[in-house]
Amino acid sequence: MTRTAEDFSPGRARLMALYEDLLALYGAQSWWPADSPFEVAVGAILTQNTNWSNVERALERLKAAEALGCEAILAMDVARLAELIRPAGYYNLKAQRLRNLCRYLSEMGGLQGLRALSCAQAREGLLGVKGVGPETADDILLFALDRPVFVIDAYTRRLLRRQGLARGDEPYEVLRQGFEQALPADVRLFKEYHALIVEHAKRACRKRADCAVCGLSEHCLRLEVE
Template sequence: MPTYRQIHDRLLGHYGPQDWWPANSPFEVMVGAILTQNTAWTNVEKAIANLRRAKVLSAKAIANLPATDLAELIRPSGYFNIKAKRLQNFCRWYLEQGGLSALKKRDTAELRDALLSVNGVGPETADDMLVYAFERPVFVIDAYTRRLFSRIGLIAGDEGYEILRHQVEQAFARDKSRLERFNELHALIVIHAKAHCRKQPACVGCPLSFDCQVGRDENTA
């Protein structure tokens, strides 16, 4: 049974560095993190392109936009009514807190709690922001990660989010460059899942030498 570190190394060797998050600024990372909730990234790209074209890809602009206008711009990303509210909740909070420069000064644990206090920001979204916008060494747990680790046998699969996060983070606790490891591992797992989608009957050419089928929901073993 491979270790978390071996999984990281094998995926990295096979797919190469992913250079995440695909965004032009920390704020754009945060917008994308909210828009990609349970949504394909290709749809998020369209929504972000709309925001950029409308010149409202900033906290102030989004906070001051009529909710119905914002919803229309982000329509391609799905759940557009609720996500318009979430984006505005977040942007107003972001401005109240003093913006990026003020947030960057906060301790990681405190910043995480603050992010989680925003309605519409859950654990995965907060951790996406912490790693890819604030460069803090936290590991993001998503559905793919649960499937992969449980099918390999490293976890049961029904553990709580925090339990899993700490378990993986502990595996790299003494790693000098664990931020880069957490950054890559999450991105690699997502890319790996996309590479082995529903079109294939098995995890063909799996770099983990294991038919993990991360891109499939069923098949729990």
């Protein structure tokens, strides 16, 4: 059957089987790596178009400058902020995006203010911040606010495509809603599932797949193999 761009309904059994396979391979990840919900939100901006090791370096520089706080970021000269987060790449753009996010959080009474909103309201508000797209908003909702929102990233698309579950080019909302409709609304499950997908992408399901170390070969279409 040829999949359409709007068709993503693999069912709970298949998605849970994939999750259990990943969990058996890598174990519980207990992710996101951060010391506070606000650090998660900052990391969600910094991780755009870069890897987490670069984000960690940028976060450490913010901590060393005692600038990992909403008020500190807003009070800081944007050029100084950009220099601190330079390791994360696109530092001028991300500095402005961090300020946009912090300005919004300040207006809302911080992350605690967002917690008082429904998930849909909080998501709508975050998406209204310039520089915050669906993936970044959902990172914040799931990992900082503990809301049952499934995060879709490039690793997720790649794994779904290679496992024959999706084409990989479906709209973000189609994939997100497909997961959320098929799985129980369990924050811990969503966090672990996302973290396991990231771990699998780092170890085996890279752009050029390394099938020799992959434990998910049974259903894999073996696209772009080494």
